[in-house]
Amino acid sequence: MEAKQTSLDQIVALCKRRGFVYQSAEIYGGLNGVYDIGPLGVLLKEQIRNAWKRSLATLDLDIVMFEGALLGPEALWNASGHTTNFHDPLVDCLNCKHRFRADDIDLAAACPRCGIQQWTEVREFHLMFKTSVGAAISSQHIAYLRPETAQSIFANFKNIMTSSRIRIPFGIAQIGKAFRNEITPKQFLFRMREFEQMEIEWFCHERDTVAFFDLWKGARLAFYHHLGISPARLRLRAHESQELAHYSQATTDVEYHFPFGWKELEGIACRGDFDLRQHSQHSGKDLRIFDEITKESFYPHVVECSVGIDRLLLTLLFEAYEEESVGDETRVVLKLHPSIAPVSAAFLSLNKEHVAATDTLYRTARAQGISVQVDHSGSIGKRYRRQDEIGTPVCITYDFDSVHDHCVTIRFRDSMQQERIPFNAIIPRIITLCGNSSAKNN
Amino acid sequence: MEAKQTSLDQIVALCKRRGFVYQSAEIYGGLNGVYDIGPLGVLLKEQIRNAWKRSLATLDLDIVMFEGALLGPEALWNASGHTTNFHDPLVDCLNCKHRFRADDIDLAAACPRCGIQQWTEVREFHLMFKTSVGAAISSQHIAYLRPETAQSIFANFKNIMTSSRIRIPFGIAQIGKAFRNEITPKQFLFRMREFEQMEIEWFCHERDTVAFFDLWKGARLAFYHHLGISPARLRLRAHESQELAHYSQATTDVEYHFPFGWKELEGIACRGDFDLRQHSQHSGKDLRIFDEITKESFYPHVVECSVGIDRLLLTLLFEAYEEESVGDETRVVLKLHPSIAPVSAAFLSLNKEHVAATDTLYRTARAQGISVQVDHSGSIGKRYRRQDEIGTPVCITYDFDSVHDHCVTIRFRDSMQQERIPFNAIIPRIITLCGNSSAKNN
Numbered sequence: 001m002e003a004k005q006t007s008l009d010q011i012v013a014l015c016k017r018r019g020f021v022y023q024s025a026e027i028y029g030g031l032n033g034v035y036d037i038g039p040l041g042v043l044l045k046e047q048i049r050n051a052w053k054r055s056l057a058t059l060d061l062d063i064v065m066f067e068g069a070l071l072g073p074e075a076l077w078n079a080s081g082h083t084t085n086f087h088d089p090l091v092d093c094l095n096c097k098h099r100f101r102a103d104d105i106d107l108a109a110a111c112p113r114c115g116i117q118q119w120t121e122v123r124e125f126h127l128m129f130k131t132s133v134g135a136a137i138s139s140q141h142i143a144y145l146r147p148e149t150a151q152s153i154f155a156n157f158k159n160i161m162t163s164s165r166i167r168i169p170f171g172i173a174q175i176g177k178a179f180r181n182e183i184t185p186k187q188f189l190f191r192m193r194e195f196e197q198m199e200i201e202w203f204c205h206e207r208d209t210v211a212f213f214d215l216w217k218g219a220r221l222a223f224y225h226h227l228g229i230s231p232a233r234l235r236l237r238a239h240e241s242q243e244l245a246h247y248s249q250a251t252t253d254v255e256y257h258f259p260f261g262w263k264e265l266e267g268i269a270c271r272g273d274f275d276l277r278q279h280s281q282h283s284g285k286d287l288r289i290f291d292e293i294t295k296e297s298f299y300p301h302v303v304e305c306s307v308g309i310d311r312l313l314l315t316l317l318f319e320a321y322e323e324e325s326v327g328d329e330t331r332v333v334l335k336l337h338p339s340i341a342p343v344s345a346a347f348l349s350l351n352k353e354h355v356a357a358t359d360t361l362y363r364t365a366r367a368q369g370i371s372v373q374v375d376h377s378g379s380i381g382k383r384y385r386r387q388d389e390i391g392t393p394v395c396i397t398y399d400f401d402s403v404h405d406h407c408v409t410i411r412f413r414d415s416m417q418q419e420r421i422p423f424n425a426i427i428p429r430i431i432t433l434c435g436n437s438s439a440k441n442n
Numbered sequence: 443m444e445a446k447q448t449s450l451d452q453i454v455a456l457c458k459r460r461g462f463v464y465q466s467a468e469i470y471g472g473l474n475g476v477y478d479i480g481p482l483g484v485l486l487k488e489q490i491r492n493a494w495k496r497s498l499a500t501l502d503l504d505i506v507m508f509e510g511a512l513l514g515p516e517a518l519w520n521a522s523g524h525t526t527n528f529h530d531p532l533v534d535c536l537n538c539k540h541r542f543r544a545d546d547i548d549l550a551a552a553c554p555r556c557g558i559q560q561w562t563e564v565r566e567f568h569l570m571f572k573t574s575v576g577a578a579i580s581s582q583h584i585a586y587l588r589p590e591t592a593q594s595i596f597a598n599f600k601n602i603m604t605s606s607r608i609r610i611p612f613g614i615a616q617i618g619k620a621f622r623n624e625i626t627p628k629q630f631l632f633r634m635r636e637f638e639q640m641e642i643e644w645f646c647h648e649r650d651t652v653a654f655f656d657l658w659k660g661a662r663l664a665f666y667h668h669l670g671i672s673p674a675r676l677r678l679r680a681h682e683s684q685e686l687a688h689y690s691q692a693t694t695d696v697e698y699h700f701p702f703g704w705k706e707l708e709g710i711a712c713r714g715d716f717d718l719r720q721h722s723q724h725s726g727k728d729l730r731i732f733d734e735i736t737k738e739s740f741y742p743h744v745v746e747c748s749v750g751i752d753r754l755l756l757t758l759l760f761e762a763y764e765e766e767s768v769g770d771e772t773r774v775v776l777k778l779h780p781s782i783a784p785v786s787a788a789f790l791s792l793n794k795e796h797v798a799a800t801d802t803l804y805r806t807a808r809a810q811g812i813s814v815q816v817d818h819s820g821s822i823g824k825r826y827r828r829q830d831e832i833g834t835p836v837c838i839t840y841d842f843d844s845v846h847d848h849c850v851t852i853r854f855r856d857s858m859q860q861e862r863i864p865f866n867a868i869i870p871r872i873i874t875l876c877g878n879s880s881a882k883n884n
Binding site: 016024031033041060064068075131135143194283287 | 512
């Protein structure tokens with residue numbers, strides 16, 4: 001299947017117009033590669049986080065949650081290899097002083113910005129954000145904002161295992177922010193300097209690594225199918241040996257067919273025992289576990305599954321965005337899976353007399369923890385369009401007849417079909433359609 | 443009522459032993475004032491976040507959610523006043539070189555560390571973490587990790603209002619991290635360098651500020667009552683005029699009676715129009731809104747409610763922690779409100795033959811999204827104690843009779859009473875007891 005023809009500009013415009021995502025500190029000219037999440041974006045991200053957590057719960061595996069700090073001391077990043085290995089090649093144009101990622105540029109050609117070919121040597125640019133912690137001169141520490149969530153899990157492996165009384169095979173899952181000072185952040189939410197990851201580190205015996213690697217590849221691909229992403233725009237791609245990161249024995253990416261090509265959505269990596277071994281050596285703390293059968297201590301091996309929530313949000317918007325002709329108009333509609341739609345239902349009043357009764361229905365649904373909106377202004381058609389554009393699966397309209405028949409009109413986003421249902425069927429109907437999204441906590 | 447006699451050391455030990463909170467990067471000697479959240483801590487924090495969101499939903503006010511970036515450009519912090527005003531007084535001992543917060547120390551007395559009285563002048567120490575963003579020399583920016591969540595809301599006020607089609611009075615709520623390079627982080631989770639806030643900025647007409655200030659004081663105090671905190675250990679305390687921060691017209695704290703005294707749990711502040719005015723002036727963007735009735739543009743006034751989740755977690759642990767004599771033993775029990783307990787129920791098997799059947803009951807509950815544990819090892823008494831210590835409201839034991847009568851023994855944490863109930867009553871019983879906690883997503 002072809003990549004969707006939706007342009008990035010269309011998505012960026014929708015995000016700002018409807019409050020999914022704004023350029024961070026926009027009124028001050030913005031901070032490149034950094035974004036703020038608006039009201040609908042928060043709801044959608046929360047749906048994504050919950051869908052991910054549910055996808056882990058249904059696997060019937062032992063998985064515990066963890067939230068590591070974002071600041072980490074230098075020693076931690078020495079052990080992980082990041083202070084040494086985490087950089088990108090960088091080159092300057094001597095004429096216009098613009099700086100590029102060397103692998104983005106043909107150095108045998110002219111600068112794409114000024115047209116002169118006059119390059120510096122390629123140098124390595126470090127991608128971690130550095131700061132210092134502590135007020136006392138004697139105890140001041142260099143710290144880095146974590147460039148990935150994984151290391152805090154490895155450094156806490158023994159603490160978590162001991163305090164949770166859990167045995168391998170088991171997983172430690174984490175949702176949280178990470179930071180990379182990208183030379184060239186690009187494609188909106190695709191490559192950001194501040195982003196949010198959802199990650200599982202799965203600890204097992206070395207002999208079981210291949211079986212669990214296969215299990216996780218299948219499970220993670222299934223997750224994207226469940227979110228409603230077309231299987232034809234998803235694929236698993238194994239890394240060639242020269243592509244592998246310094247810690248990895250094998251990596252397979254879940255890729256999505258973006259308008260700008262097949263790109264990584266999630267990385268599934270066999271990290272072996274690289275990390276626990278490194279942290280043991282650097283910290284002097286034994287992170288091995290004891291095998292009751294063989295009576296030997298050993299390092300568990302690790303399979304990692306890691307996806308950026310923001311990149312997944314972008315993927316879901318690309319996947320859901322449609323422009324359709326309706327009569328002589330064009331409607332923009334986000335065909336999000338109902339279970340992850342940021343708003344499950346919108347309540348509309350036909351005229352001023354119906355505002356109070358419509359508000360009552362809206363408040364009843366809101367009190368049940370369902371994500372709902374109410375809209376009293378503009379023509380009904382205009383209000384339908386507003387809800388289509390943010391992916392609301394159903395609109396509920398209170399009209400003249402409602403006063404007498406205690407029924408409302410329910411209108412479906414994708415089919416645009418309408419149906420008459422009684423007041424007391426509204427909430428069950430929303431819950432049936434939107435499933436887990438209706439059990440949300442906010 | 444007296445402060446609880448529980449010591450901070452007891453809480454710190456419990457947190458590490460059972461996996462609520464660990465010192466961050468502990469295997470590398472730790473990063474002072476920074477903590478990692480273990481499996482039970484993640485569950486408890488998520489319960490706190492959800493309880494907070496529900497408390498907002500039940501107020502029947504218009505509130506939208508927002509998640510701002512953690513990195514902010516210098517211009518933002520110039521506007522907010524943080525680059526100028528956000529510092530603490532600092533003093534060094536010339537003899538031992540130790541550094542103190544000047545307001546923690548009696549400068550007319552000797553150094554509490556070395557016993558010599560030889561102080562430097564008091565200087566101002568800046569509390570924001572600084573870093574730089576961007577690879578290109580020409581576009582490199584000084585950025586700071588945000589010292590509070592509020593400013594990203596103010597800087598996005600117009601974006602949020604426009605894209606959400608919302609009108610004052612309304613609130614923008616945010617949950618997220620903030621960072622302060624405290625001179626002396628202390629009392630565990632009480633004063634951290636990296637922490638998480640839950641915050642509402644409430645925008646209204648100036649004339650309505652007093653009424654909403656009162657509304658929020660009542661609502662926020664009620665939130666803590668609902669969490670099961672003793673009203674006698676909570677109070678509202680209005681700041682004296684000389685205590686007020688540079689942006690505040692009036693502030694009232696919700697205080698908790700910690701073992702180390704009455705301390706702020708949540709701050710409720712009338713910020714006036716200080717922030718929107720500052721950001722308008724510094725950015726050159728008009729952040730006023732237009733009043734349709736008076737036909738004039740004006741800055742809304744702001745009432746802010748802000749609490750640290752980690753400090754609240756510490757409060758809840760202090761409040762819940764009890765040591766009780768049971769026979770000739772002492773049991774540690776966390777009497778957390780069942781709706782926020784990290785684990786709602788534990789399933790125990792009486793002996794090896796019952797493991798499979800117990801696991802089935804456990805899995806059924808887990809598949810419903812209920813936070814549960816299963817424990818097969820040690821005496822039943824020992825397993826009860828483990829669950830008491832982490833605040834699990836009920837234990838469900840499968841025993842010899844269960845095979846025949848399809849019933850289990852349910853044992854209650856606080857009363858230690860036991861009752862026999864049929865299999866199919868287990869989940870409804872947990873849901874009735876733990877309320878919303880059972881509708882959790884993980």
